[in-house]
Each structure stands twice: as C-alpha cells, then as structure tokens.
Amino acid sequence: MNKTTIKDVAKRLNVSISSVSRAFNDKYDIKKETRERILRVAKEMGYHPNPIAQKLKQNKSFNIGVIVPEFINEYYSEVISGIQEVLNVNGYQVLTMQSNNCPSLEFKNVETLLNNRVDGLIICPSCDSENMNFYLEKISKGQHIVFVNRVKESFPAKKVLFNNIKWSYLATEHLIQKGYKKIYHLAGNKNLSISHDRISGFKKAMEKYKFPTSSFKIIETGLLAEDATVIVEELILDDDLPDAFMCINDLVALSVISILSEHSIAVPEDIGVIGFTETKMASLMSPKLSSVKQPTYEMGKTAAEMLCKSINNIVIERETVIMNGDLNIRKSSSRS
C-alpha cells in the first residue's frame, strides 16, 4: 500500500513539511533547486499527495455526480462518455448513478451524492413534470447543477437540450417527400417534454403540408419495444395501417419493422419507417433503419463544460444550449 506521507519526505530531506507542500504546489515561493530536489526524492519514495487530505483542507471533493435514468441503452452511455472526457481532464472524478427511470430514486441518489460532497451535479432527469422544485431549491442553496435532455425549455436552470421539435419536423418532412401519404406518429408518454416536442414537430409538418385529419394519427405508445408491438398488432387487425410510421425512438421503430415483416409487409415498399435517437444497430438491420441522430457525446461534453464554468463562477453566455442532429436516411424510408 502507498503510505508515504508528506512527513516522510520532509524527514528524509531534512526540510519542513511546508517546503514539501510548496514544492508540489507551484504557487508558493520556493528555491528552484530545493523544489527539484524534493520532487525527485518524493518520486523515488513513491510519494503522492493524499487527495483525501487535500479535499478536506480545500473543502472540495473534486467529485462530480451524474445521474441518468439508465445506461444500458447507448444514449446515456454516450452522454456519460462525453461528460467524463471533459471532467477527467479538469481533474474531477465522476460518480455515476442510475435512477431506473424512477423520480424518487433519482432524488434519493441526489441526496446521496450531495452527502458525499460532490462539487456539482449533472442530471438527466427521468421525468420533467414532477417535483422539479426539488432541484430549484438545491440550486437556490448554491448547488451547481446542469440538466441534460428531459427538461422543459422553460425550466429556469442551466441545461443542454436536443431540438426535438425541429428534428421531428424534418424526419416527418422526409417521409412526406418520399411520397408517403398517410403517416402515423408512434409517440412517447405525453408528460415527457421530449415526447411532447416530437409531437409538435410532427403536427407542424402535417400542417405545413396540409395533411387532412384523416391522413395522420398520433398514437401514444411509450418508449419501449413491447408497447409498440401491441399497438401495431391492433392496427393490423383493424385494417388501419398507414403508409409510414414516424417513431419516438429506434427501439419502437425496430419492433414495428419486426412485426410488419412477420406479417409479410415490406419495408420500405409497403410501409416506410423512421426512428429517432439513432442506435448503432440501426445500420446493421435489414432493412437498415433511417433515424435522427442526436449528438449525445457532444451534449455530455457541453454539459460538463457548463458545469465547470458554473463551479468556477464564470459567467455563461447562454443558460440553455439547444443542439442539432442529423437525419440519417437509410433503407427503411427509401422506396424508389
């Protein structure tokens, strides 16, 4: 075990511990030679300053807490990777916790992390309609918090969002331009702003291209593959299939394709499908899935940078950053 302390080094060199400390913290006066001598011997002895003592003294943990709904899917894994990239470079360690999409566990995790004295938090909320006052209170008490993804644009806090309205509109427009005349949107849960926004984008496209009410539907499906399965089976039974599905995410899109294929309905010839929040798998399917790509990694980096600034009291230009994506068109929406 590494047990060499500043005292050991000081004793060995017949200098005071303050000199050793100074040698390791450039900011103090110390003769260049002594500094180098100390550093050399310290290295020989395998000395590393004990960060825990430093933390206590400086009243700073150099830990940042990150809470996500889950990281089994790529989305939040990539966000976390972006966060780590920035924070590690800045000398922070990242403590990640999952809320399992449960607000009360999310809040409990926040308390755990705060009790562990994290210097700041990045929260990807599981839900943006419940108890957001919990966070406003923490912020007003001086906590540094940055939110990512599932947060209302109107929420008065630092946050990084994806422009769901715009890219939902563009995805829908793409289907229209491909000649699909009857389009259903398999939407997520309405009390999530991201679902709400994607519905808005979809509606906007319907209006813009003057689709009559009979030519589109918005079906609240949820975010899970299983949910979609049931719905599509029903549509088939009711003989109420559209020309194309605009799906809340790739999981739903893939399960739609899977069911249609079981019923020998051809994608994209009979029915077009487009997903959202691109999965790596999207390009490994047959047919390959068209989807809206979100800049997950960059969203994480941006949030981390905002947090660093917040901690260092650097004023920020914009409290809210809304990011753009890419429309990755592949086979599933490209009939010729």
Place this chain on the structure above:
Amino acid sequence: MNKTTIKDVAKRLNVSISSVSRAFNDKYDIKKETRERILRVAKEMGYHPNPIAQKLKQNKSFNIGVIVPEFINEYYSEVISGIQEVLNVNGYQVLTMQSNNCPSLEFKNVETLLNNRVDGLIICPSCDSENMNFYLEKISKGQHIVFVNRVKESFPAKKVLFNNIKWSYLATEHLIQKGYKKIYHLAGNKNLSISHDRISGFKKAMEKYKFPTSSFKIIETGLLAEDATVIVEELILDDDLPDAFMCINDLVALSVISILSEHSIAVPEDIGVIGFTETKMASLMSPKLSSVKQPTYEMGKTAAEMLCKSINNIVIERETVIMNGDLNIRKSSSRS
C-alpha cells in the same frame, strides 16, 4: 451549501463533539436518550457527517474503481450495473473509467484511481496478453483487485469469467443438430483468451461430431461489424459460403445477416447464423437472432461481492468463478 459540522451540533446541544460522533456511530457507549436527542437536533440542523473527514480519519476512501474497455455496448454497462448494485448497498461509491480498449490508457487509469486512494479495483481488461505483471505487482503490494471477463483462467488472481469453451461448444452443437453440415466460425482476435476459448469450444464440437476438415473453417474476423462485412463479401466472391456461421458476437452476426440479405441469401433457410453475448436488439431483428446469453449483471455482482470480501479480509472459497449462460434459440438458426 451544507456547512453544518459536528461542532455546530455539539455547541447547540451543549455536549462534546465526541458525544455527537458517538450518536452517529452506534458502536460506542452513549445514553439512549442523549443519542436520540442529538440525532433529532442534528437532523433539524441538516447535519450530515462529512464523509471526506471520515475518510481521512479512517484512512479509507469508500470509493471503488472500475475500469472497462468501453460501456457503449450493453455488455459492460450491465456488468457495471451489477457492480453498483452491490457496492452502493455496502456504502461504496463507484468510480468508472473507460480504457477505450487500450492497455496503456487502462494502466494510466489504474494509477489515477490508486492515487485517488480507491479501496479496491474491479478491472475488465482490454487485453489479457500484455503486461499482466503490472497487476500482479499491485496485488503483491496489497491492493484488492478483482478481474472480470477477458482474463486467462490460469492468471493467479481473483476473477469472474464466463465459460466460453462450454457455451461455444453448445452453440456449435445446436447448429449441427439443426442439420447444418458446413460451419464457419467467425472468430475474434486470437490473443484474447475469450476468442481463443470460443475457438476451442467450436473445435471440440467439430471433433465430437466428426466434421471433416473440409466442412469447417475458423476465420479470425475481429470483434467489429466492419471486419465481418469484408470477410463475408470475400466468401461470397470466392463462392465459399458455409451452411452456417457461428459468430464471435452479435455485432458480427447481425452484420453477416445484413450482408447475406443484401445478396438475397435467406437466413435461416439457406444459411444459419448464431451470435454470442446476446444484445437486447437480438430479439428485435428480422430474423430474430439466436445467441448465447451471458449473465453480465450477475458477473458484476459476483465480482463486487468478491471484492468486498477481499477488502474485509474474508477468506474466499474459490479464487476463480466461472459462470454459465443460456442458449437463446430464435429464428436465425431455426430452419424447419
């Protein structure tokens, strides 16, 4: 900010700080009433012991470091979830880092975590053939380390492995029993023991069922989808397609299916395909992918439990735990 200290509480109650400390650490003698009074007032004041001070005093960080090659794919995300589940319950916080499949970054991360005084490490190595002495040295210095997945069974350390030989054998046997007569194994990089073991299992099945050398091949493909693409295209050009592919992982399997489908080769009718290390997506494909499921979550839990025991010097029955999986048979290998 939470700034209430043990002193504030003591002063407020006209007791000594040791009494307050005792109230929070059951193990000491303290009158029940005082204890309750202290706890109640402490709660009112919003006091929580400062874990950093506790760590310094107890010379223990209550942090555990975890290093994985990446957590964009589900495999390590699930392992980490299992680890967190156990460690959080035991009062530890988990510091996760990615090595990006690069041994030197992995070692650098180890040093970072050790300098941060983690109480133990769980390592999912990026490679098991290089510099494993690095770890043996740490262990001999008293560090607590548990390895997961990519480690040779002969490596003398605590570890949790998957029985790759057995399940590779079973996956291959399944293809044989389905009547596929010519089987190619798309293998991973040979200097990884997991690839090596899966090759062994494959060979074992070939021997057991007396396949002549002309009826099977082992092609070193790598772990990535792109690698497989090239290989299969070549096989098609050379008119050297087998009856079935036994793939090193699902990513490779899915890209095989995708290419075959582009060439209008039917899976599973013309060619059967089976993957390894089940992806969630496996059951969303058409055809749904057969695969070997690894108990990722349980592997993480097991490793974490072993680490806790190691830290608390509890003797362990077996230094090496080798886990079993499931054969999830779906459409891609089920011709009728």
Place this chain on the structure above:
DNA sequence: TTGTAAGCGTTATCAT
C-alpha cells in the same frame, strides 16, 4: 456515560 485531546495528511498564515 460523557468530555478532553491527539491525530489523520494536507494547506496556508505567520514568523524567522
């Protein structure tokens, strides 16, 4: 049962 005080490994103020 409770209080006093030393000490964990640093940093930073004040002398020298």
Place this chain on the structure above:
DNA sequence: ATGATAACGCTTACAA
C-alpha cells in the same frame, strides 16, 4: 526562502 503551527471535520484512546 524556509520553518513552525493552526486549521479542515472527524474518530477514538484515555481521563473523569
């Protein structure tokens, strides 16, 4: 330029 020392917030041996 360097050294002595208090302090960070807690635990724990020892004293009362």
